[in-house]
Amino acid sequence: MSNLELREFHSFLEGVIEETSREQRFSIEQVVGIILSKHPQRLDRIKNEVMALGLRALVRNNCRAKVSSTNNGADMFGHYHVGKRVSVPYKDEKGKLRWDKKRRTELSFEDLDEIIARWDDRRPKQSRDRKDFDDISRRAAPYRDVARTIGEALEMAERDGR
Incomplete structure (x- = not known):
């Protein structure tokens, strides 16, 4: 057209x-x-x-969307205001800031750190998303050395009653 x-x-x-x-x-x-x-x-x-x-x-x-129709197991992100895919910042080969969409269950600890760091660059007003990611980071922190992804860390936290 x-x-x-x-x-x-x-x-x-x-x-x-x-x-x-x-x-x-x-x-x-x-x-x-x-x-x-x-x-x-x-x-x-x-x-x-x-x-x-x-x-x-x-x-x-x-x-x-917050709820997945294809998720077979328990949804560890269910009570957070986090979409099924999350925008994750990264630097391309020229050093320019870009954004990638990743499944929330596959977020790495580095991804979470980058998301939170981008919010630290913004005004201090806390959004609901920021509060949720801060809570996710807090709950997942004890499992950084044993979990591959944030999703696994949240499963471990749930199992341990955290």
């Missing part, structure tokens, strides 16, 4: 949004319904891009 087609669709979409919100409160479902029922030809021209956008949104939502 060309930039012209994309701009054209955005203008069209803006018009549909404006038109529907004049008559009543704004509703995403109503806008989607109008496009699907009254303007399928417009959607047909950009369906690949719309599908790619939708898939990216689904992947992001899945990575942020």
